[in-house]
Amino acid sequence: xxxxxxxLLPGDGxxxxxxxxxxxxxxxxxxxxxxxxxxxxxxxxxxxIDAHGRPITDAVIARALEADAVLxxxxxxxxxxxxxxxxxxxxxxxxxxxxxxxxxxLRPAPVFDALIDASPLKPEIVRGLDIMIVxxxxxxIYFGEPRGIETLPDGGRxxxxxxxxxxxxxxxxxRVAFELARKRSGRxxxxxxxxxxxxxxLWRQTVTALGAAEYPDIHLSHMYADNCAMQLAKNPRQFDxxxxxxxxxxxxxxxxxxxxxxxxxxxxxxxGAADGEGRRHALYEPIHGSAPDIAGKGLANPLAQxxxxxxxxxxxxxxxxxxxxxxxxxxxVLSSGMRTADILQAGTAxxxxxxxxxxxxxxxxxxxx
Ligand code: NAD
Ligand code: IPM
Ligand code: MN
Numbered sequence: 001x002x003x004x005x006x007x008l009l010p011g012d013g014x015x016x017x018x019x020x021x022x023x024x025x026x027x028x029x030x031x032x033x034x035x036x037x038x039x040x041x042x043x044x045x046x047x048x049i050d051a052h053g054r055p056i057t058d059a060v061i062a063r064a065l066e067a068d069a070v071l072x073x074x075x076x077x078x079x080x081x082x083x084x085x086x087x088x089x090x091x092x093x094x095x096x097x098x099x100x101x102x103x104x105x106l107r108p109a110p111v112f113d114a115l116i117d118a119s120p121l122k123p124e125i126v127r128g129l130d131i132m133i134v135x136x137x138x139x140x141i142y143f144g145e146p147r148g149i150e151t152l153p154d155g156g157r158x159x160x161x162x163x164x165x166x167x168x169x170x171x172x173x174x175r176v177a178f179e180l181a182r183k184r185s186g187r188x189x190x191x192x193x194x195x196x197x198x199x200x201x202l203w204r205q206t207v208t209a210l211g212a213a214e215y216p217d218i219h220l221s222h223m224y225a226d227n228c229a230m231q232l233a234k235n236p237r238q239f240d241x242x243x244x245x246x247x248x249x250x251x252x253x254x255x256x257x258x259x260x261x262x263x264x265x266x267x268x269x270x271x272g273a274a275d276g277e278g279r280r281h282a283l284y285e286p287i288h289g290s291a292p293d294i295a296g297k298g299l300a301n302p303l304a305q306x307x308x309x310x311x312x313x314x315x316x317x318x319x320x321x322x323x324x325x326x327x328x329x330x331x332x333v334l335s336s337g338m339r340t341a342d343i344l345q346a347g348t349a350x351x352x353x354x355x356x357x358x359x360x361x362x363x364x365x366x367x368x369x
Pocket of ligand 3 (some may be wrong): 250251254287
């Protein structure tokens, strides 16, 4: 049995609540004798600020670098608003992505059949929907220089952020999108604002050239980000793989989550480049945040966190069967009518985080016990 090292970083707010349910799924697989996991856990975000004065410590970065995979919860909350901007909880996730070189953030948005009428869109618009957003995660306006807030001679102030992309950064994330498309329906939509931004123009030119040179079998199209937001609501099934920059990817994936019924459903994988032996750093996290409005109440939907663990099995450990097993268990739970309160669906009883976790374990017992 392979021995795999997973670092759990639950974070703040609902992070620890949903992580606890993912951990029960990890324990279930271990009990089933399918794999031996070596689990470690550490602090990030506000929890790390409280303990160490910093949103993430070098020791945690070192543990993340050493782990086979990182499972991350969520960070942030109003109790840390008074922190200086350079010490806010959100730095933990940004720094992990950066220090581990995790440039490709995969955000799948599949619609579960049982949730078709949970979407605010009409059933015929979302039925069978399965979008994969590939978001660049360590470049663009999130990291570009110059940045900062400065005082002007007239006493006013100026806030500065800079959108920057190099051809190398664009090519490596586009390659991930093209490769994924090859295993899916063979379509990539590249999203930017080449009509307004030079970085967007370079993005379009670079993706076009790469597609022509290395992926002639993939159908590549281009779309402006504003139109893409509209098209996601109008006719989301036109999309298969969407590749886009850091900020647009952040926004469009929250939008895509509502097509599927709830932000509390969507997992993600953030991957680095493979080394000579095919090993790569990877971090898995729900796309939602720490949800301070419901934290501590046991109401959070743990399925995005559990599905993030399924992605970990798939992408880091190549455990396709176990990943599919976890996903089937989630699907079965939804088919049986279980809903947390974030899923807007008439006529369904609302259950809490732990009860939802119980239901997933019960389905695992049935399917794979
Ligand atoms: P959020 O994603 O935390 O919450 C948005 C809304 O969705 C809230 O109403 C929340 O209750 C609901 N929601 C989110 N996840 C849910 C779940 N699993 N189950 C049920 N309901 C859920 O976004 P926000 O309110 O804009 O941000 C809150 C904090 O989280 C901020 O500090 C923000 O910076 C941080 N954040 C962190 C991450 C991360 O750690 N990766 C991601 C996004 C936001
Ligand atoms: C996400 C979050 C983060 C981001 C924040 C918390 C830094 O919104 O993972 O989607 O903007 O990348
Ligand atoms: Mn986000």
